[in-house]
Amino acid sequence: MNNKATQGKDLLSVILRGITVAAAVITGVTVAIIVGYILIKGIPSIDSSLFALNYTSDNQSLTTSFINTVLMTALALVIAVPLGVGAAIYLTEYTRNSGKLVTLIRYAAETLAGIPSIVYGLFGMLFFVVSLRMGFSLLAGSLTIAIMVLPTIMRTSEEALLSVPMQYREGAFALGAGKLRTVFRVILPAASSGILSGMILAIGRIVGESAALIFTAGTVAEFPTSVFSSTRTLSVHMYSLASEGLHIDKAYATAVVLLALVAIINAAALLVMRRITKGRQHL
Amino acid sequence: MAKVRESVMRIVFLLTALMSVLCVLFVCFFLFTNGLPAIAKIGPLDFLGGIKWKPESNEFGIFPMILGSLYVTCGAIILGVPIGILTAVFIAFFCPTRIKSAVEFVTSLMAGIPSIIYGFFGLTVLVPLINDVFGVRGKGILAASVLLAIMILPTIISISQQALEAVQRSYFEGAIALGASKERSVFFVVLPAAKSGVLASIVLGIGRAIGETMAVVMVAGNQAVIPESVFDGVRTMTTNIVLEMGYAADLHREALIATGVVLFVFILLINMLFSILRSKERVQ
Structure with missing residues (x-):
């Protein structure tokens, strides 16, 4: 037992170390297999017809779905970001103590975060599509999905606001700024990277969402003419390709595009977060 | 004037914070009012304990x-x-x-x-x-x-x-x-x-x-x-x-x-x- 790594270590320690490494390897290999398999099968199937401007049942072009995804994401963020950031401002700047109301708000946000997307889909269908008579539409879909990402934006914004040093607020007040001015001119700019990383996480969730959209935004693969048009996002497009099973090569190719999109979004979120931690070290 | 703006915005922030509570209430309300009558119609025991799901013959056991x-x-x-x-x-x-x-x-x-x-x-x-x-x-x-x-x-x-x-x-x-x-x-x-x-x-x-x-x-x-x-x-x-x-x-x-x-x-x-x-x- 002169091996350096095991020197002076009992058997149990070696085993414990072994199983943690094994588990990490299993996790890593699983991801590698999934990503690798999709890439190997999908990249050869990518051709120009996949990006043709008009969708036909022949070319199964993803251009319309891609543009719909961008519209859906933008609309959902326009609704969710002001609400989420506003809520975070209330929780951090206006009530630091944990009163009953704050506990209730936090509990509600945690509950929202735990509701599965299919339940949001049902709710969106019952409320936006049927009761408010929006029909299957871009608007109904983005409202549903805005509620879904609200807790994500709230939580990340709250963390970002909390990490702004107290001196910033004290400095602003000492210079005679009111509360509002302090929030908008001092605190929000200082917390902007954290809020941005939360928005990017939310974008990732919206891009990947399918269950909440099928019964709210519908599955029509056309450019929307208004917010009341039914639209299919990239993930919903992928779902119909995979479940129909008629264009399996197109499904692989679409999966590659979707995967690349998600990887870029995640890398962006990590980069923004890393910039924050680096910025902190310079303080 | 500034004071009014401060208190108005305070209320606006409070309202945005209350949105999550409102959303939870809405989700609960719409699901329960649309789902519970069906459970009552089918019968809670037949619905929750029933082992046959045959919509075409009106059997809904989940x-x-x-x-x-x-x-x-x-x-x-x-x-x-x-x-x-x-x-x-x-x-x-x-x-x-x-x-x-x-x-x-x-x-x-x-x-x-x-x-x-x-x-x-x-x-x-x-x-x-x-x-x-x-x-x-x-x-x-x-x-x-x-x-x-x-x-x-x-x-x-x-x-x-x-x-x-x-x-x-x-x-x-x-x-x-x-x-x-x-x-x-x-x-x-x-x-x-x-x-x-x-x-x-x-x-x-x-x-x-x-x-x-x-x-x-x-x-x-x-x-x-x-x-x-x-x-x-x-x-x-x-x-x-x-x-x-x-x-x-x-x-x-x-x-x-x-x-x-x-x-x-x-x-x-x-x-x-x-x-x-x-x-x-x-x-x-």
């Missing part, structure tokens, strides 16, 4: 689906939890700093991969694999469990990792000072101290698994009968909704919404458990 959801979730927990927690331990304590950011990118990517891609992977790789290895129809509890185990890994890893890293450094140092090896210190001192956080990660994983829809629908086989082995096809509450909502009408449609209500109640219970565990962790 017991096979409740069981199906529980089976695939149990399977996912048995397979996913040990690997998830051990991976979290690895990242928190044994991961070389050089590769730590790469490892964190991988776990965040895992969390970001859309369920539909997991489902497609399950359909094209896992199902044929199970078919080849065991000589059975690949779609069923096993395929769904394995796929869900993979999908809940990022949840379990990130929450457990946070819990492990939140344990005071002095616990670890004390154990080392008493002569325990690094591995023993981590497993017998830090891990027990992070117990409630790790449990919370498992509860959240259960919530994710029971609520997952689009991946499960592609690999579970979707037969609305009580399965007899891990290779049998199974239908969960979530997939029951997504499979039939497109064409259902009248009582059938209401029964599907009621299925959503039952699922929602499960989720609310799981959330409550998660909140309790989380607040315990904060107290510590």
Whole structure:
């Protein structure tokens, strides 16, 4: 037992170390297999017809779905970001103590975060599509999905606001700024990277969402003419390709595009977060 | 004037904060008012305990689906939890700093991969694999469990990792000072101290698994009968909704919404458990 790594270590320690490494390897290999398999099968199937401007049942072009995804994401963020950031401002700047109301708000946000997307889909269908008579539409879909990402934006914004040093607020007040001015001119700019990383996480969730959209935004693969048009996002497009099973090569190719999109979004979120931690070290 | 603006904005911020409460109330209200009448019409016992789901002859028993959801979730927990927690331990304590950011990118990517891609992977790789290895129809509890185990890994890893890293450094140092090896210190001192956080990660994983829809629908086989082995096809509450909502009408449609209500109640219970565990962790 002169091996350096095991020197002076009992058997149990070696085993414990072994199983943690094994588990990490299993996790890593699983991801590698999934990503690798999709890439190997999908990249050869990518051709120009996949990006043709008009969708036909022949070319199964993803251009319309891609543009719909961008519209859906933008609309959902326009609704969710002001609400989420506003809520975070209330929780951090206006009530630091944990009163009953704050506990209730936090509990509600945690509950929202735990509701599965299919339940949001049902709710969106019952409320936006049927009761408010929006029909299957871009608007109904983005409202549903805005509620879904609200807790994500709230939580990340709250963390970002909390990490702004107290001196910033004290400095602003000492210079005679009111509360509002302090929030908008001092605190929000200082917390902007954290809020941005939360928005990017939310974008990732919206891009990947399918269950909440099928019964709210519908599955029509056309450019929307208004917010009341039914639209299919990239993930919903992928779902119909995979479940129909008629264009399996197109499904692989679409999966590659979707995967690349998600990887870029995640890398962006990590980069923004890393910039924050680096910025902190310079303080 | 400035004072008015200050107090108006204070109310605006309060209203945005109350939106989440309002959303929860709306979700509850719309699901319950649309689902409960159907349960009353069918009869709570016939609905929850009935083993026959035959919409064409007005038989709506969702017991096979409740069981199906529980089976695939149990399977996912048995397979996913040990690997998830051990991976979290690895990242928190044994991961070389050089590769730590790469490892964190991988776990965040895992969390970001859309369920539909997991489902497609399950359909094209896992199902044929199970078919080849065991000589059975690949779609069923096993395929769904394995796929869900993979999908809940990022949840379990990130929450457990946070819990492990939140344990005071002095616990670890004390154990080392008493002569325990690094591995023993981590497993017998830090891990027990992070117990409630790790449990919370498992509860959240259960919530994710029971609520997952689009991946499960592609690999579970979707037969609305009580399965007899891990290779049998199974239908969960979530997939029951997504499979039939497109064409259902009248009582059938209401029964599907009621299925959503039952699922929602499960989720609310799981959330409550998660909140309790989380607040315990904060107290510590």
